[in-house]
Amino acid sequence: MKFIVSSSALLKQLQGINGVVTNNPVVPILENFLFEIEDGKLTITASDLETSMMTELPVEARESGRIAAPARILLDTLKNLPDQPVTFTLDEETYTIEIASSNGRYKLAGENATDFPRVPVVKGSAPVEMPSSSLSRAINKTIFAVSTDELRPAMTGILVQLADNQVTFVATDGHRLLRYRRSDVGAGQTANIIIPRKAFNLLKGALPSEATTVRVEFNNSNAFFSFNQMRLVCRLIDERYPDYENVIPVSNPNKLIISRQEILNSVKRISIYSNKTTHQVRLRLAGSELTVSAEDLDFSNEANEKLACQYDGEDMEIGFNAKFLTEMLSNIDSEEITLELSTPNRAGLLMPTTPDDNESILMLVMPVMLNNYV
Numbered sequence: 349m350k351f352i353v354s355s356s357a358l359l360k361q362l363q364g365i366n367g368v369v370t371n372n373p374v375v376p377i378l379e380n381f382l383f384e385i386e387d388g389k390l391t392i393t394a395s396d397l398e399t400s401m402m403t404e405l406p407v408e409a410r411e412s413g414r415i416a417a418p419a420r421i422l423l424d425t426l427k428n429l430p431d432q433p434v435t436f437t438l439d440e441e442t443y444t445i446e447i448a449s450s451n452g453r454y455k456l457a458g459e460n461a462t463d464f465p466r467v468p469v470v471k472g473s474a475p476v477e478m479p480s481s482s483l484s485r486a487i488n489k490t491i492f493a494v495s496t497d498e499l500r501p502a503m504t505g506i507l508v509q510l511a512d513n514q515v516t517f518v519a520t521d522g523h524r525l526l527r528y529r530r531s532d533v534g535a536g537q538t539a540n541i542i543i544p545r546k547a548f549n550l551l552k553g554a555l556p557s558e559a560t561t562v563r564v565e566f567n568n569s570n571a572f573f574s575f576n577q578m579r580l581v582c583r584l585i586d587e588r589y590p591d592y593e594n595v596i597p598v599s600n601p602n603k604l605i606i607s608r609q610e611i612l613n614s615v616k617r618i619s620i621y622s623n624k625t626t627h628q629v630r631l632r633l634a635g636s637e638l639t640v641s642a643e644d645l646d647f648s649n650e651a652n653e654k655l656a657c658q659y660d661g662e663d664m665e666i667g668f669n670a671k672f673l674t675e676m677l678s679n680i681d682s683e684e685i686t687l688e689l690s691t692p693n694r695a696g697l698l699m700p701t702t703p704d705d706n707e708s709i710l711m712l713v714m715p716v717m718l719n720n721y722v
Contacts, residue, residue, distance in 0.1 A: 349438045351385055351409035355449065358405065358434075359426040361392060362419075364578060365401035367550045368394040369419045375465070380416035382464045383438070385409050393467060394419070399547050399582040400467045401554070413438055414461035417445055421456055467581055470565050470572035476510060478533045480560040480575060486517045487552045489528045489709060492675055494545045495521035502587035505542040510535035518592055524672050525592055525712040532706035541566055542589055547582035554578055596712060597695055600688035602661025604633060605701055608685045611638070612677040614653050618642045619670030621651035628716045629670045633689075634663040642670070666692045667716040676711045692718065 362381065373379055373396060382393040390407045393400060415438045422445075429449055437446040443458040487506070495503035500522075509516040515535060517528045551573060555562070565572045566584070573580045618629050622642035632639040636659060641652035666689060677685065682700035689696045698711040 349385070349409075349411045349413040349440065350435060351390060351407040351438075352433050352435050353390065353405065353407040354431065355426055355429045355434045356431040358390075359423070361403045361405050361577075362423055362426065364554050365392065365394040365403055365550075366419060366423060367553060368396050368399055368401050370396050373397075375463075377416060377459055377463045378465075379419055380459055380464070381419050381422065382414070382461055383417050384414045384461070386412045393464070395465055395467065397465060398544065399550065399580065400465075401550060402467065402579045402581075404577045413440055415440060415443060415445065416459040416461050416464050418456055418458065425454055425456075468570050468583075470567055470570050470581060474537060476515075476533075476535045476537075476564045477561050478515065478530075478564065480555045480562050482530055482533055483562050484552060484555045485707075486515075486528050486530065487548045489679055490517045490519040490526045491545065491548055491552070492679065493519040493521055493524050493526045497521070501585055502542060502589045505544045505585040506548055507589045507592075508541050508543055510537060510539045510541075512536060512538070518589070520590065520592060523669065523714050524676065525595060526676075527592070527596075527708075527710045527712075529708040530706055531708070539566070540589065541571060542585040542587065543571055544582055544585055547571070547580065551580055554580070595695070596710070597690055597697065600690045600697060602633070602659075602664060602689040604638065604657055604659050604661075604687040604689070605684055606638060606655065606657040606687070608677055608680055608683060610655055611640070611685070612674065614640045614655055615670055615673050615677070618651050618653060619674070621649045622670055626716060627670045628667050628718075629673070630665060630667050630718060632663075632665045633657075633659050633661070635659065661689070664689065664692055665718060666696065667718040668696070668713055669716055672713050676713060680709065680711075 384391045388409055389404055391404045393402045432450055435448040445456050445458045447454040490506055507518040513534045514529055514531045515533045519526045560575045562575045571582055571584055618640045622628055623644045629642045638655045638657045639652055643650035676698055680700050682702055684701040686699050686701045687696055695712050695714050
């Protein structure tokens, strides 16, 4: 069986789904791409059992057939070929694959396509459609706060809450919490699903920069995303997500409004002098002045800076992990941010002072205990 395809077009599609392939998979066949040809169309699948990605592209072919092709050697070959038509000759009896280009011929050992795991079919829910830009933004605003603690599996994914007139994305690692909500995407149904971090990372890399509609379907065990010629199926995390709404403090009388870039730059500079274990920085609020300071007693390092701000509330001093503050401030787009506080031992709420239309971003960060009130 033969087919002819552009080397660069094939490489682009393979790179789009290659993130699924793991180096030491549970089943050796998963080190391969599954090639399926039917009606002049090549469908390529990559899987790690939990997540599968599929893409397709037109090829010149007269026959149908299936074979598993080794991912790494195939990608390395195509990366080093100039853009040109290449001819693939597949032997479904010996599972050998021969690639012919204008430069030469390359022969590699494939595997039996029947050993490749079957991709689950998702049927059950009414499909939800959302713009790729909205989904990409939601993933970017939350994924950095997802936990890596395998002992709390629910928190290793992003909670997606669907409602009639809005969609909410939530991520937390126990130290900080991100809630991203869009009011311009209605699901027409109510459901809570937890999408694994890897699936959303792959999706983030695959979503096109141009405006595209992403179709989302799910059932009790899997979620299905499709756009353009790309499809992704992932197994849902079957766990109960923490009741995050109860963690968000309701009464926060102390409100700080400050330039996002100024406080971000200040925290970056001051954190150089913080303890390398706790990464603790202090925020001292008094009148219209914010003092950012840090000290590392082990090395007698210390630093402080004063920033002008708008502050409405009682004078107070609170400690935060500089790494968390830096990441959160870097993921807000507005020129000014609002930090709402209640007491030095309760979580602070960070949000854009002027939110964009149709979206709401709330970031919660737990404080670090300061020595003077432990």
